[in-house]
Amino acid sequence: MADTPIHAAPAPAAPEGELSIRTLAMPADTNQNGDIFGGWLLSQMDLAGSIYAYKTTQSRNVTVAIEAMTFRKPVYVGDVVSVYATTVRVGRTSITVHVAAWVQRRNESKSILVTDGNYTYVAVDDSGHPQTIRQGSSSVSA
Ligand SMILES: CC(C)(COP(=O)(O)OP(=O)(O)OC[C@H]1O[C@@H](n2cnc3c(N)ncnc32)[C@H](O)[C@@H]1OP(=O)(O)O)[C@@H](O)C(=O)NCCC(=O)NCCS
16 A cells, blocks of 8 residues: 555655755654654744745745645654745735655655645735735745
């Protein structure tokens, strides 16, 4: 039986897009079973997507939706977690970013795609209201 859900897009052979965050999975990030907590990984991915989105919005942005998440493989303590981002769509006030977390396990050289999904961010003003993304501020390369 395949170990990847049939509805998940096949994993690319190598990371695609821009490296946004790299960090180390620590014991403090584990769940009750001793594995890395999915919420921690989602948080790292949200931070990575937000940093990437800022390059386009050039303003505060807030996460409005997280979609199409696929948890493909577990993350273990000691894994080096690298999160990559690519632009899916830029709207009037929002940007959707494909965020992919890859890990390099201890004593292994290859990287493995563990989780990916689409994060949508809305550019907001100081009052938290949506604001138009300025044309020309985009660093979209995807
Ligand atoms: C994000 C927020 C400012 C949007 O306010 P709103 O009044 O719903 O704004 P709009 O309806 O004008 O939508 C703004 C943009 O978000 C997009 N959007 C809204 N809901 C969406 C959803 N569920 N999925 C994808 N995009 C969505 C709209 O399509 C629009 O994009 P566009 O301008 O590029 O076409 C508001 O919902 C909010 O503050 N949410 C809480 C955000 C937050 O706290 N995030 C952290 C969670 S821990």
